[in-house]
Amino acid sequence: MIRKTVRRIMQEKVAPRAAEIDQKAELPMDVFDLFKANDIFSLVAAQEYGGFDGKLLTLCLAIEEISRVCASSSMVLGNQSLGSAPIALWGNEAQKAKYLPGIATSEIKASFALTEPNAGSDVGGMQTRAVFKDNRFVINGNKCFITHADIADILTVFAKVEVNGQDKITAFLVDGKAKGVTVGKKEDKMGLRGSSTCSISFEDVEVPESSIVGKIGDGYRIALDCLDKGRIMCGSQSVGLAQGALEAAASYAKTRVQFGKPISENQGIQFILADMATEIELARTMVRAAAWKYDNHEPDMMKFSAMSKLFATDMVMRATTNAVQILGGYGYCKDYPVERMMRDAKIFAIFEGSNQIQRLVIARSLLK
Structure with missing residues (x-):
């Protein structure tokens, strides 16, 4: 339904x-x-x-x-x-x-503020800090590539808290309109252009101790748990985008006539479409298996999350590129949707943990 x-x-x-x-x-x-x-x-x-x-x-x-x-x-x-x-x-x-x-109604719009200019895959390299002062935490730092930061009512901000000389990554709930929160540059992106991606800075932003999610030092584990879920969603986005590209390419192939017949009657085009459809179904099965494992708290969920993200996001780049190829010169023009789909596809192998990171996660799960 x-x-x-x-x-x-x-x-x-x-x-x-x-x-x-x-x-x-x-x-x-x-x-x-x-x-x-x-x-x-x-x-x-x-x-x-x-x-x-x-x-x-x-x-x-x-x-x-x-x-x-x-x-x-x-x-x-x-x-x-x-x-x-x-x-x-x-x-x-x-x-x-x-x-x-x-x-759940979108009356509150939420964003996830983890990435920094010098802390992408290396989460531990973050420089945003929270200092306890006068019964409140004071946050200072900068985040980048934060989706929908410009409309966020609430942000989960990850920052380091010093405890006995050691830095503990901690998650804080921060009002997006709080004093000291400034949304900066909106990125001019290749794809996903209808989704805002912004930098955001925190200058002496005060939050109560009750704003901590979990406990001091839980931030790294929280980030990983959220990304396990996000990677599976990223796989679903990739499957849907690839499906749209396949449908556009197949429709075009049936109506584009060259040498007196539709190009869909050429075996070379048929093989491309067949490979696209097969890889989409494989990715769809992997993603849904990973989602089921997530919902049922299966012990190998993290590995399946990484596998499904890796395969689906590599697959969607191949699928959209092939769709552009089938449409030829028209596929390279904005009058047809596949050039947009190809631009949109690239980011999925980068965010929620790059596909190189996914390979590390998979390998470590196999060798532990």
Whole structure:
């Protein structure tokens, strides 16, 4: 039911303006309104906090359908899930009750502030600090590549806290409109142009001790737990985007006539489409298996999360590139959607942990 609803509203409301969303490079607030009106944001929270069923597998089905039409729009739901994950996974009851019901309706927009200019894959290299002073923590530092930082009501900010001479990475809930929080440069990106990605700075931002998620020093574990979930969602986005590219390429191949016949009758084109379809189904199966393992707390979930992200995000780059190839010169032009899909595809092998990091995670799980 959820999948059918999402597919219908994406086809009817978003597909006609997917190219415009990309061209304008602005957050599609009408998509937020559309998802809110159809209760799509409820997929990010458990039932006791106003959500649907709280299952990652259900969320992945929806995100796949969104990304099939518009990858930028998939970030609307995907980032709301990632932004809420620290609270949902590690928050205390008061934090969950305060934030999750609003996140499940999008009244509260959440973001995840981990990455820094000198701390990407190397999370331990972060320089943002929180110092305890006058019964409050004071946060100073800079983050970059933060999705939807410009509209965030609440941010989970990761910062180092010094305890007995040792730095402890800690997660704090910070009001996006708090004094000292400044949203900086909005990145001019190659793809996902309808999803804002910004730098954000924190200058003497004061937060109460109650804003800590988990305990002092839990931040690194919190980040990893959230990324395990985010990587599976990233795989679903990739599967949906690849499916959209396959459908566009197959449709074009059936109508493009060369040498007196549709190019779909050429074995060379058929083989490309067959390989695309096979890899998409393999990726879809891997992603859904990983989501099931996540929902059921299987011990090998982390390995499957990395595997599904690795395979799906490499696959979507091949699929979209092949789609452009099938369309030829037209595929390179903005009149057709596959050039946008190819641009959108590249980021998935980079964020939520690069695919080189995923290979390390997989290898370590095999050799431990």
